[in-house]
Structure formats: structure tokens, C-alpha cells
Amino acid sequence: MAACQTEKEEINFPKTDLANAPLIPKPIKTIPTGSAFGLDAKTAIYTSTTNPEFEKVGQFLAGNIKSKTGLDLAVNAASEDNLERLIYINQSDSVDLESPEAYQLYIKRDSILLNAKTAAGAFRGIQTIRQLIPEQSNDTLTDRPIWVIPSGKIMDAPKYGYRSSMLDVSRHFFTVDEVKKYIDALAYYKFNTLHLHLSDDQGWRIEIKSWPKLTEVGGASEVGGGEGGFYTQEQYKDIVAYAADRHITIVPEIDMPGHTNAASLSYPFLHYAGAETPRVRTDMKVGYSSFDAKKDTVYSFLDDVIGEIAAMTPGPYFHIGGDESHVTKKSDYILFVEKVEEIVQKHNKRMIGWNEIAQAELDPNSIAQLWNEPENALKAAENGSKIIISPAKKAYLDMQYDSISEYGLHWAGYIPVDVGYKWDPETYVEGLAKENILGIEAPLWSETISNGSELEYLAFPRLIGYGELGWSPSEHLNWDDYKERLAAQAPYLEAMEINYYPTKLVDWK
Numbered sequence: 001m002a003a004c005q006t007e008k009e010e011i012n013f014p015k016t017d018l019a020n021a022p023l024i025p026k027p028i029k030t031i032p033t034g035s036a037f038g039l040d041a042k043t044a045i046y047t048s049t050t051n052p053e054f055e056k057v058g059q060f061l062a063g064n065i066k067s068k069t070g071l072d073l074a075v076n077a078a079s080e081d082n083l084e085r086l087i088y089i090n091q092s093d094s095v096d097l098e099s100p101e102a103y104q105l106y107i108k109r110d111s112i113l114l115n116a117k118t119a120a121g122a123f124r125g126i127q128t129i130r131q132l133i134p135e136q137s138n139d140t141l142t143d144r145p146i147w148v149i150p151s152g153k154i155m156d157a158p159k160y161g162y163r164s165s166m167l168d169v170s171r172h173f174f175t176v177d178e179v180k181k182y183i184d185a186l187a188y189y190k191f192n193t194l195h196l197h198l199s200d201d202q203g204w205r206i207e208i209k210s211w212p213k214l215t216e217v218g219g220a221s222e223v224g225g226g227e228g229g230f231y232t233q234e235q236y237k238d239i240v241a242y243a244a245d246r247h248i249t250i251v252p253e254i255d256m257p258g259h260t261n262a263a264s265l266s267y268p269f270l271h272y273a274g275a276e277t278p279r280v281r282t283d284m285k286v287g288y289s290s291f292d293a294k295k296d297t298v299y300s301f302l303d304d305v306i307g308e309i310a311a312m313t314p315g316p317y318f319h320i321g322g323d324e325s326h327v328t329k330k331s332d333y334i335l336f337v338e339k340v341e342e343i344v345q346k347h348n349k350r351m352i353g354w355n356e357i358a359q360a361e362l363d364p365n366s367i368a369q370l371w372n373e374p375e376n377a378l379k380a381a382e383n384g385s386k387i388i389i390s391p392a393k394k395a396y397l398d399m400q401y402d403s404i405s406e407y408g409l410h411w412a413g414y415i416p417v418d419v420g421y422k423w424d425p426e427t428y429v430e431g432l433a434k435e436n437i438l439g440i441e442a443p444l445w446s447e448t449i450s451n452g453s454e455l456e457y458l459a460f461p462r463l464i465g466y467g468e469l470g471w472s473p474s475e476h477l478n479w480d481d482y483k484e485r486l487a488a489q490a491p492y493l494e495a496m497e498i499n500y501y502p503t504k505l506v507d508w509k
């Protein structure tokens, strides 16, 4: 009997197993149903239209599907012939979607329904869809190429609300395009934050209109003697907007009172008498520079700098550094941190600082970032502050993989890919309750790397593991299971032209 025109075509999909899909981060709950959704030219994307942010998420998915498969799917505008299968991105009020980035996916033969309460949740959910689309189409099931997506149900939400990486654009400068490429990869692995280390001894990287010499003088150097560089305010805003389109928050850092040689070289009144005289620094030493904590003019200067950056930064945070101020007297250091905290709050931002800031009397709303002193993290937590977990020994992307690694340092040890993955931020600091943890960050310091490809070599594949540690529940963290899923990331990394370290610990496909 001839099939009626409107009847749906029956495709005989091979048996699938959604629970074995190589998703990173691993979702909370996956229930496979063994069948499949066939992504093809007859698929349309629809979204809730009451919230324009949902439509943007749909457009983003369409763009990714186009570059991965060549299929040009309509968003909220299908014609009758391509309505056979539907991907619907729905704003839902379900109580199961309490966490701001939670999502649910229902994948059936003829539809994929993505439910989320917020556009951020929908955006995280479409990363799961992207990861489920195979690299190769199946060209034998029907008369046209079809990308077989395993059917089933996924319920998912992040463990932490702060899942971050840091780029040090100061020791070596990275271009806007290099930063955007990094943001794309962060988005794919469900990170929601990028911290930019915008100033240090060797270079100042952000234009400040009221203090132009910061970039004219302080921006013209970097480690090893290269030409340095800086972001104009327009370029910084462009990075912020690019990140926001991917539901990623930019956290700007101006490191102080130490790590300030480039600023003091630009404006000598900032310089602290106990610090080394400012000069162009292209070496890798730390701990010799400081702002003068006792001068009112230093705080007026910082009010301008923080004010200009805060005005361009929609996210809630401002990072003041605060690490390794070895030449600043302790009393001056404490005075400085407390005064700068007031300035940050005046500009409506929440202060973050490296763990040393816990020596000061912090406002409980301020956040301490653990890198080397658990006792300071505990002190800050006792005072009510939230903690970001970034231990150098486990989460520093600039540590060498092993003794023969080409780039990187090893002062905190070597971090092979398995060591970077086999720990749990929830239990890393003894005595720190999980309620006190804001999230996790993997910082990439750039003393030994000077271009995008070297940056990627240190970050990948370790960064991918930190995405999972920040998102997936502890009971899902398992190296043997993870390494199989990591191996399956090679086609994505290759398609994105990301230079990764092909560790022998993983059986790359």
C-alpha cells in the first residue's frame, strides 16, 4: 500500500544507548530508551517566544548544527516539508528546574524537547545536544544523510554555580580572537565564568581612559621581551558580550597591591617605598612590587580604574588579586585590602581575592580564592565568605604534565591528566563545608606560553576535566569512565583546531 503523503516515514534505527554517550560533564541522571532521533534536513527548531533569550539559544544551536553537519535548520520559521522532526526549546516552570542552570532533555523518535527555566539552563542543555550529534551522518537508513541521536531522558543541573577558568593575559598578551576561541571551548563544556588576569608586573592590558599611560607605558611589555598589547575598552566590551551570548560571566582582575610593577612604572606615585624601583620587567620573578597603601591618591586612582572596568562588566564580581605581596608590610596589606573592598562595593561589585586576602577583616560577601593556603580559605569561610577552589597542585593549567613537557612550570608539581581529574573540590580542603564552596577555577598563568597554540597545549585536555569536576555530582567522578569519554572528544578538538596534549593515559580514538 502506498504511504499517504502526511504519514511519517518509519526509519529503522540501530539500537542506541544514551547512558553510554560520551558526554562531558556527565549528567546527573540519564535514562536510555534504545531508539533514536534522526537529525536531518526535515528537522526544525522551535523555541518559547515569550523570552527572546530562548530564541537566541535556538539560533545558537542552529549555527552549531550548520557548522557540524551542514544542515541549515530554520528557527521558529519552518515550512511544512521540514516539520517532520522537531527540536523544541521550552521555557518551563517545573519545580525540578530549581537550579538556575538546570535542564531536562526528552529525546524521542520525532522530537527533542529541552526544558529549562532560564535561558542559561537552555544554553547548557543545547551543549548536551551538540555533544550527542555524531561526527558522521548515517547515509544508509534513508534517502538522505541523517545524524542518529540516542533517545532517552536526561535530568541535569550543575554542582556549583561558579565554574571557571582564568587566562593570564598579562605575562603574555592574547588577542581578542584567541580569548573568544577559549570561550567557545568553555561553553561547550558548560563552564559559566572566565576570569581575566588583566594586570601584573610585566604588563597592563586594559585601557583606562582616565589614566592613559597604564596601557601606553605599562602595556608595551611582556615576559621574554615581546611587544605586549592591551584591550581597548571597545575590545573588552566585545569579549564581555561574546561571553554573555554564551552565558559566561567575565571576572576582571586587577592584581594589587603586589604584582603592580607595570602600573607603578606608568605612574610612579603609586610605588611603595619598600618595593623594587619600577622598570620594564620581562623576567618571571614575583613578589617585589607594591602600591603605596598609605596614599590617598592611590585610592583615588583605584576608584577610577575599578569604576571604569566595573561600568563595562555586567557580571557581579571584581577580582583584586591580593596574592604574593611579599614586600608590603602586613599592616599596610590589611589596610589596603579593606579600603579596596570598599571601592569595589561602591561600584556595586562583589570582591574576589586570592587566599591571602583572608588576613584582612573581610565583608562576608567577599570571596576568597584558594590557591595555596587552606588555612586562609578556612579563616575566610569561618567569617562567612564563600571559597573558590583552585589548588595549584591540582588545578593549575600552567603546571607541566610531566618532566618532559615542553611548556609550563612545576613549582607545585607535575599535573598529568589523571592527577588533574582524580580529586574532588568538595573534599579537597579538610574542614571546609560544601555550603562554603562557590565553585572551582582552573587558572592558566602564561609565563611560558606566548600564542594560542601553546595556550591550548597546556589547557587541553585538562580543562575538560575541570568542567566535569565543577558540574557533575561526586558519585559520577570516575577516571576509568571519564577517560573513555575524554578520548571521544578528539574529533571535537580537531574540528575546532584546538591543539591538545595527546597524553598516553588516554586511548585517543
Ligand code: TNX
Pocket (backbone or CB within 6 Å): 286, 323, 324, 354, 371, 396, 398, 409, 445, 446, 447
Ligand atoms: C603564582 S597563583 C602566582 C602567579 C604565577 C603563578 C605561576 C598566584 C595567585 N600567583 O603570579 O604566575 O604562580 O604558576
